[in-house]
Amino acid sequence: MTEFFSGNRGEWSEPYALFKLLADGQLYLGDSQLNKLGIVMPILSILRQEKNYEGSYILHDNFQNIIVTYKDKEFTVPISEFKEKAVLLLSEIKNASGNRAFSIPSIDDFLKKLGFTHLSASSSSKSDIHIVVHDLRTGITPTLGFSIKSQLGSPATLLNASRATNFIFQIHNLKDKKIEYINSLKGIKEKIKEINFQGGKLEFIRVENCKFSNNLTLIDTKLPDIFAEMILVYYSSKLNKIDDVTEHISRLNPLNYNLSCNHNYYEYKVKHFLNDVALGMRPDDVWLGKYDATGGYLVVKEDGELLCYHIYSKNSFEDYLYHNTKFDTPSSSRHDFGHIYERNGEFFIKLNIQIRFL
Numbered sequence: 001m002t003e004f005f006s007g008n009r010g011e012w013s014e015p016y017a018l019f020k021l022l023a024d025g026q027l028y029l030g031d032s033q034l035n036k037l038g039i040v041m042p043i044l045s046i047l048r049q050e051k052n053y054e055g056s057y058i059l060h061d062n063f064q065n066i067i068v069t070y071k072d073k074e075f076t077v078p079i080s081e082f083k084e085k086a087v088l089l090l091s092e093i094k095n096a097s098g099n100r101a102f103s104i105p106s107i108d109d110f111l112k113k114l115g116f117t118h119l120s121a122s123s124s125s126k127s128d129i130h131i132v133v134h135d136l137r138t139g140i141t142p143t144l145g146f147s148i149k150s151q152l153g154s155p156a157t158l159l160n161a162s163r164a165t166n167f168i169f170q171i172h173n174l175k176d177k178k179i180e181y182i183n184s185l186k187g188i189k190e191k192i193k194e195i196n197f198q199g200g201k202l203e204f205i206r207v208e209n210c211k212f213s214n215n216l217t218l219i220d221t222k223l224p225d226i227f228a229e230m231i232l233v234y235y236s237s238k239l240n241k242i243d244d245v246t247e248h249i250s251r252l253n254p255l256n257y258n259l260s261c262n263h264n265y266y267e268y269k270v271k272h273f274l275n276d277v278a279l280g281m282r283p284d285d286v287w288l289g290k291y292d293a294t295g296g297y298l299v300v301k302e303d304g305e306l307l308c309y310h311i312y313s314k315n316s317f318e319d320y321l322y323h324n325t326k327f328d329t330p331s332s333s334r335h336d337f338g339h340i341y342e343r344n345g346e347f348f349i350k351l352n353i354q355i356r357f358l
Helices: 009-024 079-095 105-113 176-184 188-197 210-219 223-236 242-252 265-278 311-323
Strands: 026-030 036-049 054-060 065-070 073-078 129-133 143-150 157-159 166-172 201-207 296-300 306-310 325-328 340-343 346-352 354-357
Touching: 009 036, 009 054, 009 079, 009 129, 009 143, 009 296, 009 306, 026 306, 026 311, 065 079, 073 079, 079 105, 143 306, 157 265, 166 223, 176 188, 176 340, 188 223, 188 346, 201 210, 201 223, 210 223, 210 265, 223 242, 223 265, 223 325, 223 346, 242 265, 242 311, 242 325, 265 311, 296 311, 306 311, 311 325
Parallel strands: 143 296
Antiparallel strands: 026 036, 036 054, 036 129, 054 065, 065 073, 129 143, 157 354, 166 201, 166 346, 296 306, 325 354, 340 346
16 A cells, blocks of 8 residues: 655645745745745756655756755656646645644656655755855845744744743632632633632742743843733733734833833844854753744745745844744643742742743
8 A cells, every 4th residue: 555645734734845946946025914025046956855865956948947866876867847836736725724744646656756755854954945045135145944834734833832931920818719710610711710809919039940941031131020921911911912912011011121211122122032042052951142044934824835034034024023923822730830839828829831832
């Protein structure tokens, strides 16, 4: 029995992105609203890491053919064939539903011909693909690494939740007899709403995990406090988009920054955080400020068009992250948060978040 490649919409988006890039022959830089900026970088070649070897795709013959190389094999494939397969893949991905895995038998032989060992590229970094481009502005030909983020599948996670991402708050002015009732409420937001209704005040104490706390502090000494304020806004309001929550606390200015000259303290620091998460910072690993080889994101839009965001164009990359992410509530049972507990006669609650793409 023939075994076909199988994956969900997000996983099938990886070969689609490769075929689309080779068919287009160029990278389009995007703005924060997922529109093309008008800046184009011609593609010279693409590298994709398989399980035990690297596949190379070089644009050749005045962009009429692709030289495919892997292991000891080298052959040419017309660009028209990549265009045809990209159209087929996009149609199949759009017709799929949910996050279930599915196969596309009509494209299986083509993937095997190209040396694919699996749909999602194997890599120890966050890079799914590396692209050698010709930067028309500088004349250089850098190799840029990208993580592929697809809007054709379920929204991807930027910051994964874990027990490391718990923030500890002390609760003041709350009567003992209300604790059991509040803990019986189902939703975390309902619990925070009731704490506020009962006159309780939440004071940020610390980030539970030392590594994540230090990672935040390394990025900015005030970042633990800023994120604690953002978490409180998220759990006590209907706001969830990162840009909306940041703008809200900017107006409140809980850290008492001098705003008389209109400095965007909160936005600047949050963007710096998002950038570092995207490029390698993980909550439960020591972060030394060294970026992953990935360098940026390649976004597959709902209409199948591709846009790139890269540290190479830092402002556009940070704007994209800032305007296209949101807070989400992770599992409270898995990560042990969202219930009031007592320590030495004082009451505390842990709150946790994860950050997803819109």
